[in-house]
Amino acid sequence: MMRFSTLLKYPADWMAGEDKGVGVVLTSRVRLARNLRDEPFPGWATKERRVAILERLKPEVESLPEMKEGFSQELDALTSLQKQVLVERHLISREQAARGEGSAAVVNRKQALSIMVNEEDHLRMQAIRPGLNFAEAYGLVSGADLQLEAALDFAFDHELGYLSACPTNLGTGMRASAMLHLPGLVLSDQIGQVLQAVAKLQLAVRGFFGEGTESLGNLFQISNQSTLGESEETIMRRLERVIEQVATHEVNARQKLLEDDPDMVNDRVGRAYGNLRHAYVIASKEALNLLSLLRLGAEMEFFPTATVEVCDALLMEIQPAHLQLHAGRKLSPEERDAIRAEIIRSRLQSLEPPVMSRQQEGRTENERPEKLDDL
Amino acid sequence: MQCDFCKNKATVFLKQLVDGEMKKMRLCEDCAREKGVTDPTAFSLADTLLGDGDLEEAGKIIGGPDDGGLICPVCGFSFSKFQQVGRLGCSECYGTFRDEIQKRLESMHKGVVHVGRVPEGLLEAHERQQRLEQLRGRLEQAIAAENYEEAAGLRDEIQEIEGSAATQP
Numbered sequence: 001m002m003r004f005s006t007l008l009k010y011p012a013d014w015m016a017g018e019d020k021g022v023g024v025v026l027t028s029r030v031r032l033a034r035n036l037r038d039e040p041f042p043g044w045a046t047k048e049r050r051v052a053i054l055e056r057l058k059p060e061v062e063s064l065p066e067m068k069e070g071f072s073q074e075l076d077a078l079t080s081l082q083k084q085v086l087v088e089r090h091l092i093s094r095e096q097a098a099r100g101e102g103s104a105a106v107v108n109r110k111q112a113l114s115i116m117v118n119e120e121d122h123l124r125m126q127a128i129r130p131g132l133n134f135a136e137a138y139g140l141v142s143g144a145d146l147q148l149e150a151a152l153d154f155a156f157d158h159e160l161g162y163l164s165a166c167p168t169n170l171g172t173g174m175r176a177s178a179m180l181h182l183p184g185l186v187l188s189d190q191i192g193q194v195l196q197a198v199a200k201l202q203l204a205v206r207g208f209f210g211e212g213t214e215s216l217g218n219l220f221q222i223s224n225q226s227t228l229g230e231s232e233e234t235i236m237r238r239l240e241r242v243i244e245q246v247a248t249h250e251v252n253a254r255q256k257l258l259e260d261d262p263d264m265v266n267d268r269v270g271r272a273y274g275n276l277r278h279a280y281v282i283a284s285k286e287a288l289n290l291l292s293l294l295r296l297g298a299e300m301e302f303f304p305t306a307t308v309e310v311c312d313a314l315l316m317e318i319q320p321a322h323l324q325l326h327a328g329r330k331l332s333p334e335e336r337d338a339i340r341a342e343i344i345r346s347r348l349q350s351l352e353p354p355v356m357s358r359q360q361e362g363r364t365e366n367e368r369p370e371k372l373d374d375l
Numbered sequence: 376m377q378c379d380f381c382k383n384k385a386t387v388f389l390k391q392l393v394d395g396e397m398k399k400m401r402l403c404e405d406c407a408r409e410k411g412v413t414d415p416t417a418f419s420l421a422d423t424l425l426g427d428g429d430l431e432e433a434g435k436i437i438g439g440p441d442d443g444g445l446i447c448p449v450c451g452f453s454f455s456k457f458q459q460v461g462r463l464g465c466s467e468c469y470g471t472f473r474d475e476i477q478k479r480l481e482s483m484h485k486g487v488v489h490v491g492r493v494p495e496g497l498l499e500a501h502e503r504q505q506r507l508e509q510l511r512g513r514l515e516q517a518i519a520a521e522n523y524e525e526a527a528g529l530r531d532e533i534q535e536i537e538g539s540a541a542t543q544p
Contacts, residue, residue: 036466039465040452040464040465041462041465041466044450044452044463145492149495149496150495154494156494157466157489158497158505159487160469160489161489165463166461167461167479167483168483170480171484171489172489172492225483226483226486228480228484228485228486228488228489229485229486229487229490230485231490231492232492
């Protein structure tokens with residue numbers, strides 16, 4: 001098993017932006033909560049018990065075939081900066097980052113499967129895949145679940161299903177969530193309406209970094225709230241249908257924006273390009289919002305399609321902890337804003353100015369001969 | 376004022392809001408240090424106070440001496456603590472506080488009975504349990520409809536399943 005210092009140097013496979021679908025759904029995540037029958041939950045266990053639970057669980061998790069050549073570390077051996085990087089990468093939760101002795105994380109080579117020991121539950125197993133793909137994420141995480149179940153006695157009740165520290169996770173113990181990029185719905189002021197409709201279906205909508213965070217960069221997370229009373233497949237199918245619908249609304253909103261108000265779209269994308277290419281000081285929030293517009297531009301073919309991947313990689317690179325990891329030292333907020341701008345400029349160095357929306361193009365083409373005649 | 380743990384003079388005073396009511400604890404400097412009460416990075420109150428074992432005692436102290444609520448006999452977690460933090464102490468707490476938790480499930484989830492994956496080792500027992508519940512439901516209906524012949528048949532079937540479970544190792 002390798003230490004996290006190695007892991008942090010490489011991006012996760014789902015960050016590299018391969019095999020992406022529509023582009024509206026960035027990633028799909030599935031996590032399972034499991035607990036040992038005969039031990040108190042981590043939040044109530046004494047430190048001695050937690051350490052004993054960790055010593056029992058860690059070797060089992062590390063010996064999973066999927067964890068071969070993976071990374072494993074106890075949380076108290078990490079600096080707060082390293083923990084923050086893992087949180088920004090969604091490999092551990094904020095809650096776990098706050099924990100010390102008796103807590104560990106094990107991550108596979110591709111950083112697609114991560115298993116937290118002694119977070120809120122004894123085991124929190126999570127898989128992340130690019131695009132809208134709950135089936136693959138669930139396959140990965142339930143494979144680990146099956147193998148661990150053969151060696152461990154999980155707390156299970158015939159009526160309540162898998163028993164978890166918090167009753168909101170009873171039953172399947174499964175939370176599936178997708179990260180969506182919805183600039184079209186935000187620009188056309190339809191986002192509130194769409195998110196309200198989603199919330200009515202008993203699904204949760206959150207900002208970029210989970211519970212209680214505001215939306216940044218037009219990114220939204222949609223996940224199931226109910227875990228009891230429906231099978232894993234039913235939950236995922238229902239969620240996937242809703243997400244597909246939201247994605248369709250987003251695509252239509254973009255289409256309509258281009259038809260109704262191409263100047264506004266061109267202006268937003270053009271300004272985002274200009275600012276990102278030439279900024280020397282840029283705060284995280286501004287950068288995320290401009291990158292969202294650049295990504296939108298790339299998906300509207302104003303830029304080469306590979307620009308989408310550059311944006312997705314930057315999304316992670318410009319987070320505060322990733323910046324400090326890059327710089328190799330702690331940075332003041334002012335220094336961060338300068339280094340953030342520097343990284344963005346260097347990544348976008350060779351990006352040509354946008355070729356604007358077709359309607360606009362058509363108009364210029366029509367105008368051009370007249371102008372030539374004038375000459 | 377005396378320390379709650381020994382007879383020394385108490386100098387550390389701990390207050391915690393439990394279920395809307397302020398609970399107080401008095402400790403002397405030595406006991407406070409020994410129990411890590413002054414350590415801001417402490418994990419949980421029960422942890423710092425009594426270490427391993429004696430969890431029931433910890434539950435009583437944290438819940439306050441006049442906590443009339445339920446306490447899990449396995450881990451010492453009190454129901455008032457659940458109302459405060461929304462988490463439970465151990466998997467056995469679900470048995471102890473079953474009725475109270477059951478009431479809250481309907482607003483939280485789509486259903487109140489688990490559907491989906493079952494640990495492989497429990498699959499047979501789980502299916503038997505579900506079959507029994509189904510039969511008991513039908514039995515109640517048959518009795519209500521005064522269909523005693525069917526009810527007798529169902530009763531025998533239930534007893535047979537229950538009997539086979541009892542004889543299993």
